[in-house]
Amino acid sequence: MDNFNGMGYRFHPTEDEIINHFLESKMKCGTDFSAVIKEVDISNFEPWELPVHSPLSSDDQEWYFFSTIAYKPSNKSTSRRVIERTTRAGFWKVTGKDREIYDDNSGQLIGKRKVLVFYQGHGSNAVKTNWAMHEYHSQTVHQAYICSHLPYIFLPCIPVSQDDHHLFQ
Numbered sequence: 001m002d003n004f005n006g007m008g009y010r011f012h013p014t015e016d017e018i019i020n021h022f023l024e025s026k027m028k029c030g031t032d033f034s035a036v037i038k039e040v041d042i043s044n045f046e047p048w049e050l051p052v053h054s055p056l057s058s059d060d061q062e063w064y065f066f067s068t069i070a071y072k073p074s075n076k077s078t079s080r081r082v083i084e085r086t087t088r089a090g091f092w093k094v095t096g097k098d099r100e101i102y103d104d105n106s107g108q109l110i111g112k113r114k115v116l117v118f119y120q121g122h123g124s125n126a127v128k129t130n131w132a133m134h135e136y137h138s139q140t141v142h143q144a145y146i147c148s149h150l151p152y153i154f155l156p157c158i159p160v161s162q163d164d165h166h167l168f169q
Helices: 015-029 047-053 162-168
Strands: 062-068 090-102 109-120 127-138 145-151
Touching: 015 062, 015 090, 015 109, 015 127, 015 145, 047 062, 047 127, 047 145, 090 127
Parallel strands: none
Antiparallel strands: 062 145, 090 109, 109 127, 127 145
16 A cells, blocks of 8 residues: 555546446456555445545545445335435435546446535534535446545635625626
8 A cells, every 4th residue: 555655646536447447347356446445334434534544645635435335225115226325423415417427438428426415414404514525336337336536625605794795796
């Protein structure tokens, strides 16, 4: 693992590499990428606890993890399966539309990316946080894993009074 932390090394795979190289190799062959992407059950940790589980220390505040897909229990046989994204302190909420990912060389659809935001608390008292996650799903291999990219996004919250509203028009 130390050889990955050398000067000048940055781990920023493209979306094509995340799906074609890392995720599909993990699912097809069980390839061990634990030197750069560790397998972690995302729902067992709060987002602020996850960075210490990354094998790569990063000043970029971006981390990558493999996670098995866990589904919420359902008592309806006809309902679609819903991925479990709840933690002790909150939940990950899918936001926006899925983005299709295409192979850089062939142009074939290889997967999709979901963007999730972490809400602290449960129910109507939940508060949106600055934690976001990109979840990568393969379209070509039976899904047993997802690859999660966890960038910490700092979004300053600026209260605006009625008097200052004209500044933003």
